[in-house]
Amino acid sequence: MSLKVSxxxxxxxxxxxxxxxxxxxxxxxxxxxxxELIPEAVGEEISVLILPGQSAYEVAENFETMGAxxxxxxxxxxxxxxxxxxxxxxxxxxxxxxxxxxxxAQLAAMRPEVPSATIxxxxxxxxxxxxxxxxxxxxxxxxxxxxxxxxxxGLRPLLPEDLKGRVVFLAPETYFLNPGDSCADELVSxxxxxxxxxxxxxxPEGATSADISSLGILASIxxxxxxxxSDRPIIAGVFNNRLKLGMPLQSCATVVHAWRLxxxxxxxxxxxxxxxxxxxxxxxxKGLPPENIGVPSESSWNAALRPDDTDxxxxxxxxxxxxxFTRTYKDHLEAQKKK
Numbered sequence: 001m002s003l004k005v006s007x008x009x010x011x012x013x014x015x016x017x018x019x020x021x022x023x024x025x026x027x028x029x030x031x032x033x034x035x036e037l038i039p040e041a042v043g044e045e046i047s048v049l050i051l052p053g054q055s056a057y058e059v060a061e062n063f064e065t066m067g068a069x070x071x072x073x074x075x076x077x078x079x080x081x082x083x084x085x086x087x088x089x090x091x092x093x094x095x096x097x098x099x100x101x102x103x104x105a106q107l108a109a110m111r112p113e114v115p116s117a118t119i120x121x122x123x124x125x126x127x128x129x130x131x132x133x134x135x136x137x138x139x140x141x142x143x144x145x146x147x148x149x150x151x152x153x154g155l156r157p158l159l160p161e162d163l164k165g166r167v168v169f170l171a172p173e174t175y176f177l178n179p180g181d182s183c184a185d186e187l188v189s190x191x192x193x194x195x196x197x198x199x200x201x202x203x204p205e206g207a208t209s210a211d212i213s214s215l216g217i218l219a220s221i222x223x224x225x226x227x228x229x230s231d232r233p234i235i236a237g238v239f240n241n242r243l244k245l246g247m248p249l250q251s252c253a254t255v256v257h258a259w260r261l262x263x264x265x266x267x268x269x270x271x272x273x274x275x276x277x278x279x280x281x282x283x284x285x286k287g288l289p290p291e292n293i294g295v296p297s298e299s300s301w302n303a304a305l306r307p308d309d310t311d312x313x314x315x316x317x318x319x320x321x322x323x324x325f326t327r328t329y330k331d332h333l334e335a336q337k338k339k
Contacts, residue, residue, distance in 0.1 A: 052180065057076045115179050121294075123172070151192045164292075195301075232302075237307040254282045255276065255282070256269065258281050
C-alpha cells in the first residue's frame with residue numbers, strides 16, 4: 001500500500017515539475033516576444049505624422065519607421081483590437097515609444113496637433129510662405145498659386161499672370177490645414193474661397209484681370225497707409241482722385257516698401273528717403289506701382305472696391321493713427337501747422 005502511494009507521489013512530483021517547466025518555457029517565450037516588441041527608443045517622446053488617406057497599416061509602418069514601435073504588424077493588430085484603425089485623424093501625434101499595445105492605447109486617447117497657417121493683413125509672399133514652417137515653403141506656395149483650380153471658378157479669369165500678385169486674393173485669417181505637401185494648396189483654396197465669399201459680389205461687372213489687379217495693388221497701399229478702418233475708403237478716394245488728375249500718389253507706404261526691397265528698414269519717410277530710385281517710389285513716379293505691397297485686409301479691399309466719392313486730394317496722419325483730409329495743398333500745410 002505504501003509502495004503505491006509512493007508511486008503516485010512520484011508521478012505527481014514529475015507532473016508538477018513538467019508543468020513548472022512548461023510554464024517557465026511559456027513565460028520565457030512571452031518575455032522574449034515582449035522584448036522583441038520593445039523599440040530601442042522606449043520611453044522617449046516620438047513625433048509621428050499621420051497623412052490624409054493613409055491606411056491603418058501605412059500608419060503602423062510610420063510608427064515603426066519613427067521608432068515609436070518595433071513591429072508595424074503588431075501595432076496594426078492592436079489598433080484594430082481597440083477599434084481605432086478606422087477612425088485615425090490626420091495630424092501630428094506625440095507618443096511615448098513602447099510596446100504596440102501601450103502605444104495604441106496612447107493613440108486612442110489623443111487628438112492630433114493640426115498644423116495651421118496665419119495670413120496677417122499686410123503680409124508679403126515670403127511671410128506667408130514662412131508660415132508653413134518648412135524650408136520649401138516658398139516653392140510650395142508658388143506651386144499652389146500657379147494652380148488656377150485652387151481658386152474659386154469666378155475668380156480664375158481675373159487672376160494676374162504674376163504669381164506673387166495673386167496673394168492679394170488670400171483673405172487674412174488663420175487656416176487649419178492637413179499635414180503634408182498639400183498644405184499650400186489647401187491654404188490657397190481656403191483663403192481665396194474666403195476672399196471670394198467676402199468680395200465676389202463687389203467685383204465690378206466686366207472687370208478684367210488688369211482692372212482687378214490694379215484694385216488689389218490699390219487695396220494693398222490703403223492697407224499700409226491707414227490704421228483706422230473708417231479712413232480707408234477716404235484714402236482710396238483720394239488716391240483715385242490723384243490718379244485721375246495725373247498726380248503722383250505720394251504714398252509713404254510704397255517708399256517704405258521700396259527701401260525694404262533694398263534690405264533697409266525705415267519706419268518713417270524723410271525727404272531723402274523719397275529720392276530712392278525704385279518703381280515703388282510713388283513720389284517721383286506717377287500711377288500705381290508694378291506690384292502689391294502686401295495682403296489687403298477685408299476693410300482695405302472694401303475701400304478699394306467701394307471708395308468714397310470725395311473731392312479730397314491730401315491727407316496726413318495724426319499721432320493716434322487717424323488722418324486729416326484736405327482739398328488743397330494750402331489747406332494741407334495749414335492743417336499740419338495746427339496738429
